[in-house]
Amino acid sequence: MLPEIGRIVTPDGVVNGTIIVEDDRFEGVIERDGKPSGWVLPGFVDAHCHGGGGHSLATGDADAARAAAAFHASRGTTTLCASLVSSTHEFLLEATRALRPVVEDGTLAGVHFEGPYLSKSKCGAHDTEVLRDPDTAELAELIDAGGGAVKMVTIAPELPGAIEAIEFLDAKGIVASIGHTDAGYEQTMAGIDAGAQSATHLFNAMRRFDHREPGPIPALLDDERIFSEIIADPAHLHPGTMRFAFDVSLPGWTLLVSDAMEAAGLSDGTYRLGRHEIAVKGGLATVAGTDTIAGSTITLLDAVRNAVNLAGQSVEAASQMASATPAELLKLNDVGAIESGKFADAVVLDDDLNLVSVMRRGVWLKV
Structure with a gap:
């Protein structure tokens, strides 16, 4: 559902890496080396x-x-x-x-x-x-x-x-x-x-x-x-x-x-x-x-x-x-950003902004 290395839009800027989710909340973002593909945006x-x-x-x-x-x-x-x-x-x-x-x-x-x-x-x-x-x-x-x-x-x-x-x-x-x-x-x-x-x-x-x-x-x-x-x-x-x-x-x-x-x-x-x-x-x-x-x-x-x-x-x-x-x-206060403690809501897009997948409250939805 997630690209191996995606461009993650966070409040502090774009991070190349992946998101960490615990239950229905974001736990953090891990930076990774390599060429990123696609975008991960907050819901x-x-x-x-x-x-x-x-x-x-x-x-x-x-x-x-x-x-x-x-x-x-x-x-x-x-x-x-x-x-x-x-x-x-x-x-x-x-x-x-x-x-x-x-x-x-x-x-x-x-x-x-x-x-x-x-x-x-x-x-x-x-x-x-x-x-x-x-x-x-x-x-x-x-x-x-x-x-x-x-x-x-x-x-x-x-x-x-x-x-x-x-x-x-x-x-x-x-x-x-x-x-x-x-x-x-x-x-x-x-x-x-x-x-x-x-x-x-x-x-x-x-x-x-x-x-x-x-x-x-x-x-x-x-x-x-x-x-x-x-x-x-x-x-x-x-x-x-x-x-x-x-x-x-x-x-x-x-x-x-x-x-x-x-x-x-x-x-x-x-x-x-x-x-x-x-x-x-x-x-x-x-x-x-x-x-x-x-x-x-x-x-x-x-x-x-x-x-x-x-x-x-x-x-x-x-x-x-x-x-x-x-x-x-x-x-x-619990939505709107990929940030530790907020609800794990995310939108995954490819490089051309086509929809790949959606996560709401830590659960992947059918798209």
Whole structure:
């Protein structure tokens, strides 16, 4: 499963050698002389995912969540958050309660609410009928229902009540992420000052940059308090835009996300995301009958390859953006790096970044 001598990406740099595993944890790395072949990366950490392999994370169904997590793990994503799309408060409460045990047993790393506190003009594939202003009482109920499962909430900072909601989430240790927003520069900065820590799929579903009305993008890119999600998929971002974001934000503040929906890994056809029917053609997912992009069909492995092959990043930088940086944002101390004491999660690739094998918690998975 492991190359005899692989290029192992560690927090201290690339080491030519092999990993040592004891039970479900890394015990260390042994350096070896000789010519290395292939790569050994820490397992990927996806903070923003709606499903994959024909299974949805957005429905709040525990069995579907386990199946989606298994699919992504087989592609190298050994740590996964379930992203729920905008819906009624009652549905989100029910979904959170259903997913709580899947988080508690370690199958999922947490729950991310991508909405319903989003701008109607930048709603993307979210149903405008359920969008509403942020409500701390609603958030308190959702957090209580999750019992520690809730990790992140996407909020448009220009909405009434948004600043109070961001402050509330920050006080609870939950990531408030700025996204699906028509905010101006100053409104975005107010959200950051209130405690927002990340940007939900930077560039996508945001007011565009203008040199006189810069909007949210430069505020989010420039502030070291913000981690920026990037969907490294040419359907979402031109490779030049990816390269620009990586070079400005840097790997320590940039996390690759899949934003995958249930069609990831499957052929073209008709699927669902939240309340919408989704048409997938040529790997591009759109709300049926429109040109509105509805998530992606990539995995984080695809995102890593795209970061390297399309946007000119090193394998080490892409690895950091797919593992260590999202783990830091979500405060997941046991994953994200090949380091003694952390969970033995690893992705083995050949020299051309083709998948060879995946280890999760010290066990080799079928890929």
